[in-house]
Amino acid sequence: LRPGEWLSKKTGPLYAVLSRRIEKGIEQGLLLPGHSLPAEREIAELAELSRVTVRKAIQELVKKGVVEQRQGSGSFVREPASKVEQSLSHLTSFTEDMLARGLKTSSNWLEREIRHPSPDEILTLGLSASGHVACLHRLREANGQPMALERAVLPVDILPDPEEVKSSLYDILERNGNRPVRAVQKISAVNLEAPQAELLGVTPGIAGLSIQRISYLQSGRAIEYTKSLYRGDTYDFVAEMSFPR
Numbered sequence: 001l002r003p004g005e006w007l008s009k010k011t012g013p014l015y016a017v018l019s020r021r022i023e024k025g026i027e028q029g030l031l032l033p034g035h036s037l038p039a040e041r042e043i044a045e046l047a048e049l050s051r052v053t054v055r056k057a058i059q060e061l062v063k064k065g066v067v068e069q070r071q072g073s074g075s076f077v078r079e080p081a082s083k084v085e086q087s088l089s090h091l092t093s094f095t096e097d098m099l100a101r102g103l104k105t106s107s108n109w110l111e112r113e114i115r116h117p118s119p120d121e122i123l124t125l126g127l128s129a130s131g132h133v134a135c136l137h138r139l140r141e142a143n144g145q146p147m148a149l150e151r152a153v154l155p156v157d158i159l160p161d162p163e164e165v166k167s168s169l170y171d172i173l174e175r176n177g178n179r180p181v182r183a184v185q186k187i188s189a190v191n192l193e194a195p196q197a198e199l200l201g202v203t204p205g206i207a208g209l210s211i212q213r214i215s216y217l218q219s220g221r222a223i224e225y226t227k228s229l230y231r232g233d234t235y236d237f238v239a240e241m242s243f244p245r
């Protein structure tokens, strides 16, 4: 931590430089998960920085989930979060995925409305411009931790009352005999921008997954068009493949 090369090459505010330096040390294994960080005062002396700067740097690491603070005993390197895996061969819901891992789900509703479909939704769901869709926009959480931002759009005859969805959309669809049996999912890498990152509780710019799911009934009708943003640090998508014989 001695101010040498790393401080002279600084870009951005001092606290951010220090926080990156500490994070690098953790990545290099200089500090292991569970180990405590030196006291604020000690870091300040070593790095020849003010305690305010050190405190801000540590807060930055807490925000990123790299470090956790324990009341009265200081800051510790966090165990890397174990990721939730979603199989790409089974058409499951968020609630089912989390339940299978013993995690409790909750949703933070951002929007729930009936409106006209956008041109993109008209094409994807085979609707007319004068038709209506139910739109569900929510922040999905597992054990209180934000996991994904999800905007699901369904034709209104499939979901006439979006208020009916209290927790699981697929539960309601199943109850009404409209559970999708097939889906096409497209996954792309993104950097989470500030407003989304804030809702997901992560630092803007970190890696995320943008996922688009179109799901179909047995009849072949598309009934769900969902766009989601998942945190890259908490979710893995796993595909099982077999060699065609």
Ligand code: 16G
Binding pocket: 092, 093, 094, 095, 096, 150, 152, 167, 168, 169, 170, 171, 211, 213, 224, 226, 228
């Ligand atoms: C998953 C699906 C989403 C679906 C939701 C239903 C992905 C990428 N998306 O999040 O399309 O609407 O599950 O979950 O997997 P629910 O039944 O818990 O509301």
